[in-house]
Amino acid sequence: MTFFEDGFKKNGLIWLRYIYYALVGCLIGAIVGLAETIFCLVLNGIFKIRVGLEMPLLLLMPFAGLLIVYIFVHYGGKSKEGMNLVFKVDQGKYSTITYLLVPCMAISTWLTHLVGGSVGREGVAVQIGATLSYRIGEKLPFSIPKSMLLETGIAAGFSGLFGTPIAAAFFGLEVLVSGAIRYEGLCSALTGSFMAAYISGLFGIHATQFVLPHVSITFFLMLRVIVLGIVCAFIGMFFSKSLQFMRNNLAKLWPNPYQRIFIMGILCAVLLATLYHGRYCGLGVNLIQAAMTGKTIYPWDWILKLVMTVLVLASGFQGGEVMPLFTIGTCLGYWIGTLLGIPPMFAAALGYAALFAAGTNTLLAPIAIGMEIFGTQYFMPFFIVCAIAFLLNKNHSIYVLQRNLRI
Structure with a gap:
């Protein structure tokens, strides 16, 4: 084999690998984006229900809390660990992420917001993304590093919710290991985050942007x-x-x-x-x-x-x-x-x-x-x-x- 043929083969395999990563990222982004859309639309509906009922619904907070604990104790299994479960899979402490994490986290987050809990929503979003991405990766014909699957899922989950694909891609790459970015995952993280933002954007879920007044930088x-x-x-x-x-x-x-x-x-x-x-x-x-x-x-x-x-x-x-x-x-x-x-x-x-x-x-x-x-x-x-x-x-x-x- 000539030097040219050898070099062509190596470079060709490299490009094929990244094309594959990009396509997998698109697939994950589409599925996660749809899941985030469902989660967000239900949450928006809850916000509408709360209008004018903020104080009466606060009275239900302790009872909603009991229901949340019941869900995790009787149906949650390892999903009660939440984001810690994602980190443990990345660190090799667990072999997979249970599907139960998705419904348990989504329902408990909806309940918390229904009664006015002072919390965010991205926790369940990135957990949904990581779970679906990891389980999709287990069924792919060609294996992808588990860290890359988690990074792509986190990026897609963040982007599908917030509509900020660039920030989401970097968040997926940075959050699991601070101080070390595994740039090999950038390709799938970018395509996954942009696809998720596109899918959720079709249903009206976009980033809320603000225009700042002019400030002289001195x-x-x-x-x-x-x-x-x-x-x-x-x-x-x-x-x-x-x-x-x-x-x-x-x-x-x-x-x-x-x-x-x-x-x-x-x-x-x-x-x-x-x-x-x-x-x-x-x-x-x-x-x-x-x-x-x-x-x-x-x-x-x-x-x-x-x-x-x-x-x-x-x-x-x-x-x-x-x-x-x-x-x-x-x-x-x-x-x-x-x-x-x-x-x-x-x-x-x-x-x-x-x-x-x-x-x-x-x-x-x-x-x-x-x-x-x-x-x-x-x-x-x-x-x-x-x-x-x-x-x-x-x-x-x-x-x-x-x-x-x-x-």
């Missing part, structure tokens, strides 16, 4: 942006440590999950009802929109949203942590911006991305989501604030099983 402004990044780093670390602390201690205080979620459900319902009549219920989109449209943001909005999210999730209710990170970061940035002399709306946008970086221990995904949501014209401040938040968070993450290869 040296002194960037110094203030660095300060904002430092603050976000420590608040992100505080959020992740608080969530882990409360989960551990509530489990020790009430080992029985039924007792724990019922008692805490009563406490959370009372707090959510009395704190500005449900201002901190649900996703927190109301607070993000208030910050971005010049409406009232209180200096304590960020800490009250953080406290309520930690209490609700630690009690055993299901949802996600990323959307609350966006909300907390937005309110924190708005408040810090007023103190530092940064235009509040601009600072809120930076906080949105920076707290995401600090809370998830990722870098490229937060930078990308900042540009996809708020525009590319402020790439430099988004890069700086996210880099600072990422570097100074001391490797803490809302994902306790996230592997860390950072120095």
Whole structure:
């Protein structure tokens, strides 16, 4: 065999492999995108049901909690581990992901939002994506590394829900192992995330984008942006440590999950009802929109949203942590911006991305989501604030099983 023929064969196989990865990514993205669409449409229907019934539905929180625990105890199996199950499969501790994770997480998240739990929705989204992607991969004619399947599924799940395919692709590549990106999975992660965003977009699920006012980027402004990044780093670390602390201690205080979620459900319902009549219920989109449209943001909005999210999730209710990170970061940035002399709306946008970086221990995904949501014209401040938040968070993450290869 000549040198030319040998080189052609090797290069041809390389390209065929990436074409195969891209096609698999499209397949996963289409299936996951459809699943995310169903999940999101039901969730949107729940939000409509809640209109005008916010306070009465809060009374049902402890009873919804009992139903959630019943679902996981009697039908969930290993699915009760949630995102930890995905990490354990990636790390070789488990061989597969049970299909039960999809309905159990979806139903429990719908129930949590129905009664006004202060949680996000991306937790179940990325878990649905990882589960479907991994199980699809088991049936493919040519094997694909399990890490790539998980990365592609996480990317597709994130993108199908948020409509930010570039940020989703990087999130899938970064979140399982912080500090080391397995770039071989970029091909399937990109095609999967774009396909999922396309499918969900057909049903009206798109990213909510905001137009920022013009801000002159000066040296002194960037110094203030660095300060904002430092603050976000420590608040992100505080959020992740608080969530882990409360989960551990509530489990020790009430080992029985039924007792724990019922008692805490009563406490959370009372707090959510009395704190500005449900201002901190649900996703927190109301607070993000208030910050971005010049409406009232209180200096304590960020800490009250953080406290309520930690209490609700630690009690055993299901949802996600990323959307609350966006909300907390937005309110924190708005408040810090007023103190530092940064235009509040601009600072809120930076906080949105920076707290995401600090809370998830990722870098490229937060930078990308900042540009996809708020525009590319402020790439430099988004890069700086996210880099600072990422570097100074001391490797803490809302994902306790996230592997860390950072120095």
